[in-house]
Amino acid sequence: METFIRETLDKLGDSSSIITSKHVTGGDINQTFYVKTESQPYFIKINENVPPHFFRAEAKGLEIIRNSQTIEVPDVYHFDEPQDSEKASLAMEWIETGTSASNDLLGQQVAQMHEQTTDKFGFHEPTFVGELDQPNEWCDSWTEYYARFRLLQQTEVGVANGTIGKQRRIHLEKLIDRLDTWIPSKPKASLLHGDLWGGNWMTDSAGTPLLIDPSVLYGDHAFELAFTELFGGFSQSFYDHYKEVFPLPDYYEDTKPLYQLFYLLVHLNIFGEPYGKSVDRILKRYI
Structure with a gap:
């Protein structure tokens, strides 16, 4: 999995070294990771045997909501549109969560x-x-x-x-x-x-x-x-x-x-x- 995460980072243009990579909660049907490079932290979802539009649908949905300029969503840096049984990833902004009532x-x-x-x-x-x-x-x-x-x-x-x-x-x-x-x-x-x-x-x-x-x-x-x-x-x-x-x-x-x-x-x-x-x-x- 580390190799695939490295490939994902290269696709989005971050060639810096990985400092930390660990499984985190946040995805019932995906494997989800916190990845921190020398440049910045990321939230990365990984799946396989999924249709080409699997991560595209999520990324485009977030883009539409962001463009409405009404409520915040995480930034999307990269998504794959896989063919056949390829692994696919969605790389997003890592959000530090808070406890303030909102x-x-x-x-x-x-x-x-x-x-x-x-x-x-x-x-x-x-x-x-x-x-x-x-x-x-x-x-x-x-x-x-x-x-x-x-x-x-x-x-x-x-x-x-x-x-x-x-x-x-x-x-x-x-x-x-x-x-x-x-x-x-x-x-x-x-x-x-x-x-x-x-x-x-x-x-x-x-x-x-x-x-x-x-x-x-x-x-x-x-x-x-x-x-x-x-x-x-x-x-x-x-x-x-x-x-x-x-x-x-x-x-x-x-x-x-x-x-x-x-x-x-x-x-x-x-x-x-x-x-x-x-x-x-x-x-x-x-x-």
């Missing part, structure tokens, strides 16, 4: 990011949600995008890998057919992080919040907020300061379980039946 600022800045909009829903290239490939296209309707590229996509994954049986599939298909009963067709097409749970934001040593590991798309900002409530990691102060900038729509509570359904399907398809009861409970509510 939920107020996080709420304000996520809301400001969501205020960056476009006239279509979805995204122009595939991304990832966890380890699962996430196909995307631009759609004129949010309902169409959410039905086809989120709920139906995960239904097909689940049927293929056996996590979604016949009855669950029937219920999902009925819900998808009636989705426009609850989901708005034309909300604002907000810039969304796409995987905003408590582990995908951090605070630097100055107390500034940063977003990491995005799976960007443009869609209903209520979709993002619903996910933040699913597994926790965000204080009431986050929501209070968010709503001061960008109020939640009147339909939020009615649609929240439907938006959380996508992420529960993802977890069902990755981790298995422990998430099945939560999926079925939502289906029972709406079907």
Whole structure:
């Protein structure tokens, strides 16, 4: 691995000697390293047997969020687009973490990011949600995008890998057919992080919040907020300061379980039946 790390550093133009290289936490599906050279420290992710766009999707997502000039993200120095079973790396800025509470600022800045909009829903290239490939296209309707590229996509994954049986599939298909009963067709097409749970934001040593590991798309900002409530990691102060900038729509509570359904399907398809009861409970509510 040291040889591959050296190759990555050479690709980004740092030929100085490595002082320290060690495994660190921060990647469930990647090997992650703290690497310090004579020039600077880096955070490097390494994986293999991944599609060419695996690290590109993350790097481009971070670039889009940075260009919104609303909230900080780590700098990206290099990413590989591997072929076949090659190893691939993503080299990023090393962030010294802090303990200062930043939920107020996080709420304000996520809301400001969501205020960056476009006239279509979805995204122009595939991304990832966890380890699962996430196909995307631009759609004129949010309902169409959410039905086809989120709920139906995960239904097909689940049927293929056996996590979604016949009855669950029937219920999902009925819900998808009636989705426009609850989901708005034309909300604002907000810039969304796409995987905003408590582990995908951090605070630097100055107390500034940063977003990491995005799976960007443009869609209903209520979709993002619903996910933040699913597994926790965000204080009431986050929501209070968010709503001061960008109020939640009147339909939020009615649609929240439907938006959380996508992420529960993802977890069902990755981790298995422990998430099945939560999926079925939502289906029972709406079907």
